[in-house]
Amino acid sequence: MRYSQTLIPTMKETPEGAEIPSHVLMLRAGMISQVMAGAYSYLPLGWRSLRKAEAIIREEMDRAGAVELHMPALTPISLWQRSGRVDAFGDVLIQFKVRRRNQDAHLALGPTHEEIVTDIVARYVNSYRQLPITLYQVQTKFRNEERPRFGVLRTSEFLMKDAYSFDASVEGLNASYQRMYDAYCRIFDRCGIEYLPVEAESGPIGGDASHEFMVPAENGEDSVVHCGACGYAANLERAEIGPRDTTASTAEPKPLAPLDTPGASTIEQVTKLLKCKSTKLIKTIIYTADDEPIAVLVRGDHEVNEAKVRRAVGAARLALAEPDVIEKVTGAPVGFAGPVGLSIPIWADEDVRVMSNAIVGANKADTHLVGVNLERDFSVTTFADLRNADADDACPRCGKAMKLRKSIEVGHVFKLGTKYSEALDARFLDDQEKQHAVIMGCYGIGVNRILASLIETCHDENGIVWPLALAPYEVVVSPLNVSDQETLAAAESLYDELAAAGVDVLLDDRDQRPGVKFKDADLIGIPLRIVVGGRGLKNGELECKWRWKADAEMIPLAGAAETIVGLVNAEKANPTALGPRAKS
RNA sequence: CGGGGCGUGGCGCAGCCUGGCUAGCGCGCUUGACUGGGGGUCAAGAGGUCGCAGGUUCAAAUCCUGUCGCCCCGACCA
Structure with a gap:
């Protein structure tokens, strides 16, 4: 191509509004042009790079035995109603009505394509002889993002490679999953991206059912913990925590005493009021686990990990308790719950074990208790790993301190199971003439994010x-x-x-x-x-x-x-x- | 959804607080000349409803009200 005959509008200055390197450089290099918040035109240069990433993805998908097809962005709302995802997506799903022959057709722009592809398989795949099969496409996805940002990293319209595997058995699913996992590694290797496959929250299926492919980058929106010593990596929701510091405090137990803390209902307010560190507080959060209230205790600077709590408790459903439940259980308004005197099951994170002379809510409005000690003042039903991992926590594999790294999610592989095949009647007959729901996996790559994350990590002061x-x-x-x-x-x-x-x-x-x-x-x-x-x-x-x-x-x-x-x-x-x- | 910031030629900005000449500056663009190894020089030009609407005023880019758009932080994110 002759430079004089194409369009490469480079800019000497950084347009107002662009802050992170990938956004600044894509604009300055004349790769993209913003049309509105969350939507960009790809100019010739940007489009060429995007197509290169796409080509690599196609080659590796094909090599892994996946078959390309193309589904419409335009979809009937009925498909989403059948899977129950109209509510699950909420405002993220872009839906609208158009007039057709004097009737309203209710449509949605596909934010992903599980429903569409499962419907195809439901129509045309009836026998175990047709399985396994993995279908994929490279398609524009639409999500009405609450807050598009960071240039091309989070947009309302983006290019995604999405693949879906269909198997007759769990073993088959595992094999399909592994093939996609390996293909992803080859794709990101070929793109020259430094990436980390991390264990991700896998939802109800449990086990080793989901991995995210993360690119460590300063401007990433997600955080992962990574052990530099043994390579263990996981996202915050999933990360296990290795051996805790079990050194018991040598401090002399102080007497239990109430303290007026008017209006201080958050950890931050309490620490400010009492001029103490958040590590001295025990956070008491009331959940309902399958409709039964429980209390969850974590150290003040930690965050409760609801998935861990749900698994530990063995509940199907776990949710923050409604204010009226909290008041009934604790006798105090939200923000003043504490373990002392509670009559519901108390689950506590391991780190609470070694706390002494802690500060907790008094189960009374505008009051906290100080000098609280385990056993003497309250007891815990069960100790478990109930919190999000954090920087410097011990690695669950090797015990060394882990690092927290900001990352960009460029890919996600996920064992879906039969959620969609059951909702959309994708069934097959096995060799015994017995009917089963097809077992699915789904595998996504954000094509635009490959470019953005590459630029984010590969640039210098010149570009x-x-x-x-x-x-x-x-x-x-x-x-x-x-x-x-x-x-x-x-x-x-x-x-x-x-x-x-x-x-x-x-x-x-x-x-x-x-x-x-x-x-x-x-x-x-x-x-x-x-x-x-x-x-x-x-x-x-x-x-x-x-x-x-x-x-x-x-x-x-x-x-x-x-x-x-x-x-x-x-x-x-x-x-x-x-x-x-x-x-x- | 909560908090903050910004809208002035194509791009980046000043002017606004304290209203008053023809709205400036840099970059880019056009024409010509020189120049030719890290965004060159000189000369002459083109290009602006000051986001939009309403209000105050003799007078509004500037003050007031509303509205739209964009960006950032937080919440949210199959």
């Missing part, structure tokens, strides 16, 4: 540093002075040869000063830059520079195309791009 795999163009040929016939002719013939050899090459044929061309090439991050200038031509040489290297090297003009093709192929085969280390 994007693309790996060859995702770069919109692999090579840019820059004649420094296009009004010099010799320079232009040399650049054009090199450009023709490279293009003929199948290299994605951009010819910067603009009548611009060298500085402008260099700055733009760096900003848009083309991996290999070939400079055709009078200085080199005199010696029969071209300058050749990788975006991620500090220095250029000279190559002979004669046979330059072959040399460059060789360099590109070598880089493709064995990437040396600095990756995240290029970060400024």
Whole structure:
């Protein structure tokens, strides 16, 4: 492509409103253009990169035996009603009515496609002989995000690769899941992304049923814990916590005493009022577990993990108790609950075991108790791991301290089970003529997020540093002075040869000063830059520079195309791009 | 949904508090000349309903009210 004939509106300045590197650089490099909050046009350069990511995904999906199809973004609301997800999605589901033959057709834009694909399988797959099968598509998804943000990272319309596996047995599901998991690793490896497959909350299926593929990045919206020693990684909802600090306090037990704390109903207010650390408080939260009230205790600086509580208690349903239940159980308004004198089951996180002279709610309005001690003042029904993991918690595998890392979720694999196949009647007959619901898995990749997370971790002060795999163009040929016939002719013939050899090459044929061309090439991050200038031509040489290297090297003009093709192929085969280390 | 910020040529900003000449500056753009290895110089230009609506005033980019849009923090996120 000739630079003069495409549209690459680079910007010297950062548009107002863009703050994180991927957003700033995608705008400045002329890759995207905002249409409204949460919706972007992909300009030619951005579109090329997006298509490269898509192509890698397709190749690896196909290699893993998945079959591509294409479903509509437009869907009937009835499908979502059948699965019960109209309510589950709430306002996130974009729905509307259109007039058709004087009737209202109630439609929704697909936020994901479990219902649609399951309906297809329900229609056409009836026998175990047709299983297993994995179907996938690359499709635009629509979600009415409460708050679109961070450029292309969270938008209301985005490109997603979604795959769905259908199996006749749990063993089959496990095999399909593993194939997708492996394919995901290959995809992100090929994209040059540094990623972490983490254990994720798996919902009712339990077990090893869900992994998220996370890219550690400062501006990520999610947090994962990661053990640098053994590699254990999990999202906060899922992370187990290793051995706790069991050193009992040596402090002399103080007498139990009430204290007036008017209006202080939150941990923050209490710590401010009493000028104490939140680690001295015991947070008492009343839940209803299958409609029975229970109290859950965690240290003041910790957060209750509802999934852990639900599993520990063995409840099907767990919810924060309604205010009237809390008042009935504790005798106090919300914010003053405490374990002393409670008559409902008390579940406590392990860390509560070693607390002494704690501060708790007094089960009385505007009052807290100080000098509270386990056994003497209250007892706990059961101790368990009930809280979210945090930085410096011990790794459950090796016991070393874990780190908390902000991350971007780029992929998610999930064993679904029969939730949708049952709701939408996707059943098959086994070889005994017995009918079963098809067992499903679903696997998503945010294509836009691949680009954003790559840029987020691979840029320097001059711009994007693309790996060859995702770069919109692999090579840019820059004649420094296009009004010099010799320079232009040399650049054009090199450009023709490279293009003929199948290299994605951009010819910067603009009548611009060298500085402008260099700055733009760096900003848009083309991996290999070939400079055709009078200085080199005199010696029969071209300058050749990788975006991620500090220095250029000279190559002979004669046979330059072959040399460059060789360099590109070598880089493709064995990437040396600095990756995240290029970060400024 | 709670909190905060911003809307002024294509882009980035100043002006607003304390109302008053023809609304400025940088970048970009057009034309010409010079220049030609890291966003060059000179000259001449084009381009703005100051987000929108209403109000106050002799007079509104500036003050008041409403409204729309965008961004950030938090809550939420199959």
